[in-house]
Amino acid sequence: ETGVTQTPRHLVMGMTNKKSLKCEQHLGHNAMYWYKQSAKKPLELMFVYNFKEQTENNSVPSRFSPECPNSSHLFLHLHTLQPEDSALYLCASSPPGPGGTEAFFGQGTRLTVV
Amino acid sequence: DQQVKQNSPSLSVQEGRISILNCDYTNSMFDYFLWYKKYPAEGPTFLISISSIKDKNEDGRFTVFLNKSAKHLSLHIVPSQPGDSAVYFCASGGSTLGRLYFGRGTQLTVWP
Numbered sequence: 001e002t003g004v005t006q007t008p009r010h011l012v013m014g015m016t017n018k019k020s021l022k023c024e025q026h027l028g029h030n031a032m033y034w035y036k037q038s039a040k041k042p043l044e045l046m047f048v049y050n051f052k053e054q055t056e057n058n059s060v061p062s063r064f065s066p067e068c069p070n071s072s073h074l075f076l077h078l079h080t081l082q083p084e085d086s087a088l089y090l091c092a093s094s095p096p097g098p099g100g101t102e103a104f105f106g107q108g109t110r111l112t113v114v
Numbered sequence: 115d116q117q118v119k120q121n122s123p124s125l126s127v128q129e130g131r132i133s134i135l136n137c138d139y140t141n142s143m144f145d146y147f148l149w150y151k152k153y154p155a156e157g158p159t160f161l162i163s164i165s166s167i168k169d170k171n172e173d174g175r176f177t178v179f180l181n182k183s184a185k186h187l188s189l190h191i192v193p194s195q196p197g198d199s200a201v202y203f204c205a206s207g208g209s210t211l212g213r214l215y216f217g218r219g220t221q222l223t224v225w226p
Contacts, residue, residue: 043216
């Protein structure tokens, strides 16, 4: 248990559905991240939030829409996804400090788009 | 352009012997290096780290070595145990970069 909780753990959705992934941490961390892990690929950074402000969008398609209402919660809103978007979506958080400080990951949401 | 590279997708080692996982990086701004371990259907968990001012950091059976001139780091696990079987990710970051960069991972299998 890392203190970063993701829900749901598994999600199957159709290409016309709208769903949201949720990430929550009460570790006092200021930065939160969404990563995507597809088979045989490295962890791909999608978004970075620092003190609720988005600081990085790694050329992610607009069908992925992040939301960070406060430093403890991070959402990833999904709509009109494609089958190739099926992957493990990981949320992470890290404490204040110099860049590169240890990040804590949630257990991930296994997303399948049908 | 991948700034952190793990060129071996898999490694198989007998129980009790040493496992050596390798990682190369390209960005000279990196000054902090970490290894994460990931079991199936779980998120990565932090294992061990090293800053650029050191060349070795040891924690029990795990030792990370850093060769800055070669931009190379390695993780040694000795003795290896079947429970060490997992995917190991190398990650690097820098004080001015604000985030971590991950390699593709190496699947370690330790067999009895």
